Amino acid sequence: MIARGMTALAALAVAGAALAQTPAGSAEAGRKKAAMCEGCHGIPGYRTAYPVVYAVPKLGGQRPEYLVKALQAYRSGERWHPTMRGIAAGLTDEDMADLAAYYGGGAK
Numbered sequence: 811m812i813a814r815g816m817t818a819l820a821a822l823a824v825a826g827a828a829l830a831q832t833p834a835g836s837a838e839a840g841r842k843k844a845a846m847c848e849g850c851h852g853i854p855g856y857r858t859a860y861p862v863v864y865a866v867p868k869l870g871g872q873r874p875e876y877l878v879k880a881l882q883a884y885r886s887g888e889r890w891h892p893t894m895r896g897i898a899a900g901l902t903d904e905d906m907a908d909l910a911a912y913y914g915g916g917a918k
């Protein structure tokens with residue numbers, strides 16, 4: 811009886827670990843996906859003109875974990891910015907991990 815309970819617990823723990831795992835990003839795949847980000851993020855000191863004049867943060871050199879978190883927050887609506895929300899809504903977890911690996915890996 812106790813042994814059975816332990817097995818079920820162990821199975822739950824394994825499932826939990828798999829869920830919590832962030833896919834390891836590929837910087838190479840991220841470089842290709844970043845084409846749609848560069849219009850705003852690749853230009854030093856660039857400000858968007860729409861919907862409001864807004865400084866665009868630099869992505870290169872930030873920690874990959876932070877970048878993934880930021881993108882997830884835009885997608886969930888926890889962080890609010892109309893442009894980034896629209897962009898993050900179209901990204902999968904894998905896209906985010908790849909992009910984070912690319913930018914976090916010291917590109918630009």
Ligand code: HEC
Nearest residue numbers: 846847850858864865866867877880881891893894897909
């Ligand atoms: C149309 C311009 C535009 C495009 C295209 C764009 N972004 Fe952004 N991004 C912004 C702006 C403006 C902000 C700042 C928003 C805010 O303050 O919440 C931002 C913020 C971010 C942040 C948070 C940075 C921080 O320091 O907190 C991340 C991460 C990010 N963008 C990633 C991306 C990625 C990845 C792409 C491409 C898939 C992309 N962005 C495409 C304009 C853009």
